[in-house]
Amino acid sequence: MHRRKFLAGAGAAVAGSELLPFLKSSAAWAQAPADTLVVATGTTINSLDLHRVGTNRPSYQVTVNIYDRLLSFGTKTTPEGAVVYDYAKLEGELAESWETAPDGLSITFKLKPNATFWDGTPVTAADVKWSFDRAVSLGGFPTVQMRAGGLVKPEQFEAVDDRTFRIQLLRKSKLTLPDLAVPVPFVLSSRIGKAKATEKDPWATEHFHRNPMGSGAYKVERWDPGQQIVYVRNDKWTGGALPAYRRVIIREIPAQATRRALVERGDVHLAFEVPAKDAKEMMAKGSATVIGAPIDNCLHVLCPNLAFEPFKDKRVRQAIAYAVPYQQIFDQAAYGRGAKMWGGASTEPQSIAWPQPFPYDTNIDKAKDLLSQTAFKDGFEVPLSFDLGTAEWGEPTALLIQEGLAKIGITAKIEKIPGANWRTVALVEKKLPLHLENFGGWLNTPCYYFFWSYIKGALFNSSNYDDAEMKELIDATLHLDMNDPAYTPKIKRMIAKAFDDVPRIPLWQPYLDSAMRKDVDGYTSWFHRQPDVRYLTPKKA
Amino acid sequence: MARASKLAVIGERLAQALPALAGIVIVTFLLTRALPGDPAVQFAGPAADAKSIEEIRKSLGLDRSLPEQFFIYLGQLVRGDLGQSISTGQPVLSELVQRLPASLELTLAALALSISIALPLGILAATRPDSWVDHLCRFVTTAGVSLPTFFTGLALVYVFYYLLGLAPAPMGRLDIVVLSPPAVTGFYTIDALLNGDPATFRAALAQLVLPAVTLALFTLAPIARMTRGAMLQVLGADFVRTARAAGLSGRKVLFTYAFRNALLPVITTLGMVFSFTLGANVLVEKVFAWPGVGSYAIEALVVSDYAAVQGFVLAMAILFVALNLLIDIAYTLVDPRIGVED
Numbered sequence: 114m115h116r117r118k119f120l121a122g123a124g125a126a127v128a129g130s131e132l133l134p135f136l137k138s139s140a141a142w143a144q145a146p147a148d149t150l151v152v153a154t155g156t157t158i159n160s161l162d163l164h165r166v167g168t169n170r171p172s173y174q175v176t177v178n179i180y181d182r183l184l185s186f187g188t189k190t191t192p193e194g195a196v197v198y199d200y201a202k203l204e205g206e207l208a209e210s211w212e213t214a215p216d217g218l219s220i221t222f223k224l225k226p227n228a229t230f231w232d233g234t235p236v237t238a239a240d241v242k243w244s245f246d247r248a249v250s251l252g253g254f255p256t257v258q259m260r261a262g263g264l265v266k267p268e269q270f271e272a273v274d275d276r277t278f279r280i281q282l283l284r285k286s287k288l289t290l291p292d293l294a295v296p297v298p299f300v301l302s303s304r305i306g307k308a309k310a311t312e313k314d315p316w317a318t319e320h321f322h323r324n325p326m327g328s329g330a331y332k333v334e335r336w337d338p339g340q341q342i343v344y345v346r347n348d349k350w351t352g353g354a355l356p357a358y359r360r361v362i363i364r365e366i367p368a369q370a371t372r373r374a375l376v377e378r379g380d381v382h383l384a385f386e387v388p389a390k391d392a393k394e395m396m397a398k399g400s401a402t403v404i405g406a407p408i409d410n411c412l413h414v415l416c417p418n419l420a421f422e423p424f425k426d427k428r429v430r431q432a433i434a435y436a437v438p439y440q441q442i443f444d445q446a447a448y449g450r451g452a453k454m455w456g457g458a459s460t461e462p463q464s465i466a467w468p469q470p471f472p473y474d475t476n477i478d479k480a481k482d483l484l485s486q487t488a489f490k491d492g493f494e495v496p497l498s499f500d501l502g503t504a505e506w507g508e509p510t511a512l513l514i515q516e517g518l519a520k521i522g523i524t525a526k527i528e529k530i531p532g533a534n535w536r537t538v539a540l541v542e543k544k545l546p547l548h549l550e551n552f553g554g555w556l557n558t559p560c561y562y563f564f565w566s567y568i569k570g571a572l573f574n575s576s577n578y579d580d581a582e583m584k585e586l587i588d589a590t591l592h593l594d595m596n597d598p599a600y601t602p603k604i605k606r607m608i609a610k611a612f613d614d615v616p617r618i619p620l621w622q623p624y625l626d627s628a629m630r631k632d633v634d635g636y637t638s639w640f641h642r643q644p645d646v647r648y649l650t651p652k653k654a
Numbered sequence: 655m656a657r658a659s660k661l662a663v664i665g666e667r668l669a670q671a672l673p674a675l676a677g678i679v680i681v682t683f684l685l686t687r688a689l690p691g692d693p694a695v696q697f698a699g700p701a702a703d704a705k706s707i708e709e710i711r712k713s714l715g716l717d718r719s720l721p722e723q724f725f726i727y728l729g730q731l732v733r734g735d736l737g738q739s740i741s742t743g744q745p746v747l748s749e750l751v752q753r754l755p756a757s758l759e760l761t762l763a764a765l766a767l768s769i770s771i772a773l774p775l776g777i778l779a780a781t782r783p784d785s786w787v788d789h790l791c792r793f794v795t796t797a798g799v800s801l802p803t804f805f806t807g808l809a810l811v812y813v814f815y816y817l818l819g820l821a822p823a824p825m826g827r828l829d830i831v832v833l834s835p836p837a838v839t840g841f842y843t844i845d846a847l848l849n850g851d852p853a854t855f856r857a858a859l860a861q862l863v864l865p866a867v868t869l870a871l872f873t874l875a876p877i878a879r880m881t882r883g884a885m886l887q888v889l890g891a892d893f894v895r896t897a898r899a900a901g902l903s904g905r906k907v908l909f910t911y912a913f914r915n916a917l918l919p920v921i922t923t924l925g926m927v928f929s930f931t932l933g934a935n936v937l938v939e940k941v942f943a944w945p946g947v948g949s950y951a952i953e954a955l956v957v958s959d960y961a962a963v964q965g966f967v968l969a970m971a972i973l974f975v976a977l978n979l980l981i982d983i984a985y986t987l988v989d990p991r992i993g994v995e996d
């Protein structure tokens with residue numbers, strides 16, 4: 114083989130290919146301008162209005178990027194070097210300052226004087242009131258989330274003057290202020306809203322669904338549903354430091370393999386939310402920068418359902434908790450991208466940190482021993498279900514659990530449940546005997562997690578756990594100030610009960626990983642698990 | 655006279671399609687309702703409680719009885735309203751109008767490509783049985799059927815985009831820096847040409863190449879097989895022998911007599927291939943982020959989006975009826991014996 118000749122030939126082929134449009138080097142294709150950022154996501158945005166009925170989770174990113182809330186969270190850097198939001202640090206977005214009344218029953222906000230909507234009209238307290246009234250009146254998820262912060266009815270909100278907005282609280286709660294920084298209580302133009310309202314649609318959801326009007330860092334320049342959304346910067350934004358990128362294109366790329374190829378080739382700047390396996394591989398290969406942080410207040414758990422006979426016995430649940438091959442799951446399903454939630458040192462929690470490792474480890478002898486004390490010492494059969502929508506980690510996890518349970522005589526039959534059906538059977542009807550679940554709370558306190566998942570009837574209590582003391586503890590702590598001397602002992606007791614009763618067996622705390630080009634900086638992880646593009650900047654050399 | 659009766663045949667065919675369409679409307683309505691999963695729960699969002707789920711159910715009209723829902727649906731259909739897709743938040747009709755051309759453009763491009771390879775390949779293979787062409791034909795068809803489109807698509811992306819960097823980024827119908835041409839047909843390549851915009855045409859064509867090749871590899875097999883088989887059969891027939899004996903030129907025998915007769919089963923296959931390709935698009939659409947109807951329907955199905963699923967099935971049914979009609983007409987053109995009976 115004449116190497117030189119071959120190379121010359123190959124060169125000629127490449128040169129010849131320039132004549133054909135589709136064989137041009139891709140470097141010549143996607144050279145977006147330097148101030149444009151391209152993000153690939155695997156999910157579809159279905160509305161520009163979070164309050165509307167039917168708006169899906171991926172659409173929350175629109176609200177984050179184009180609207181302002183009164184408050185926002187600051188950021189901090191994790192020990193691993195990732196930048197994450199800081200639940201303990203509240204900052205003003207529309208609010209210039211805020212003050213809680215001495216009795217704790219009202220909060221008064223002063224709006225920034227020069228905040229304007231994109232159409233140039235000033236943002237007033239009346240707009241904030243209208244938007245808050247809207248969130249508590251429309252029903253569905255926004256109303257539920259507002260209620261979590263003690264914001265229940267329009268009478269609580271008062272526009273004192275153009276720049277002063279007051280919230281009357283029904284009770285003192287530590288959740289109220291943080292709840293104003295989640296995506297839901299965003300502020301829209303009430304002038305447009307009232308003009309577009311109809312009798313059937315008093316909150317103009319049909320209008321805002323496609324035509325947003327806010328004061329946020331970005332405006333929507335173009336939305337092609339199912340394909341892309343294009344943001345363009347609002348240069349008059351007062352909510353924070355002006356974003357670095359003038360234009361941001363969010364492209365929907367359904368296939369994960371394609372998203373990975375795009376970011377590795379550098380045709381997109383950021384692939385948002387990559388599976389743990391790709392994250393690990395790209396990190397090892399160095400083909401893209403991977404940044405991830407544990408998702409606050411979120412756990413992948415195995416739930417034995419107490420409505421079913423074998424799991425009514427606490428010892429059966431504990432036996433299962435000892436039979437789970439944690440390390441193997443962590444290596445083969447989580448690819449190490451997570452925080453370990455097993456092998457805790459003591460059955461008494463040492464701190465109120467949440468989540469924290471449970472005092473279980475893989476110990477088949479102990480599991481057998483516990484099971485032999487029960488009426489089910491000869492083992493039993495049980496279906497083990499997971500949501501097909503989370504099959505990436507659900508499937509390998511379920512298979513490994515199945516193996517572990519087989520060692521103590523429990524035969525688990527794996528059932529894959531399609532996404533549409535999952536919420537109904539697992540969370541609403543709560544009729545899956547043994548299943549995987551992955552609730553994460555937006556507000557980062559242990560009592561908030563327990564409120565959603567350890568009270569009878571709570572949506573994410575898919576284990577049907579029902580315990581009077583636990584409910585009392587949750588009720589007592591949910592709104593209680595974390596500095597209150599009663600808080601820590603109660604939370605410790607709560608966690609100790611969760612250790613002992615194990616209606617939810619934690620497997621690991623997941624990471625949210627994103628892959629980006631090496632020239633992208635400023636990536637920040639958020640509790641809402643959406644890309645906040647306002648913080649991204651080109652990396653300075 | 656003959657013209658009038660041809661029109662009558664077409665009219666009759668269309669009339670025959672009506673009961674089928676009515677049946678499809680009823681069946682899809684019932685089937686979507688029989689799907690597991692509760693759309694109200696799905697769309698109530700991540701932290702909804704029983705009360706908010708009920709509120710959603712009411713606003714979706716799902717608290718009414720089935721017959722009531724059906725008549726509301728029929729009323730909407732009569733007004734040309736396919737309803738609102740909950741998952742994409744858009745009217746189903748406008749969504750289909752947007753996405754169907756994307757799928758059609760891809761499918762037609764793939765078919766054109768595969769026909770242009772499969773027909774000559776099939777004919778050559780039939781005229782030279784057991785030669786290298788025949789073996790090539792056999793290899794290509796076997797490989798074409800046995801490679802799943804998902805795999806071919808990913809492999810092509812890997813080689814031509816990821817490794818070689820020859821193909822543009824697989825990011826849908828157009829590169830991010832190119833704006834879509836003003837919509838006339840909905841086919842970007844044609845619209846760009848109509849708009850006199852060669853740059854956009856090239857960009858649209860470039861995006862089309864890899865997915866079209868992927869689909870073409872898949873559709874090539876049945877067409878080539880069928881062409882070869884039909885040609886072999888016809889070439890062995892008496893009238894071909896007679897034509898040869900009469901001293902007609904080989905070209906004349908092959909194309910005028912043999913090929914025309916062999917074309918009938920090929921057209922039938924084409925119709926079938928076209929329809930299943932539209933369905934099989936889904937995976938290719940996923941790999942290339944192609945905003946077509948296939949991926950739309952799958953997404954809708956996953957979240958129990960009734961209106962979208964019904965609209966998709968109905969649009970497909972109408973498309974198939976039109977396609978069948980087209981094939982019937984093509985028959986009468988190719989073979990005068992078929993169709994018109996006086």
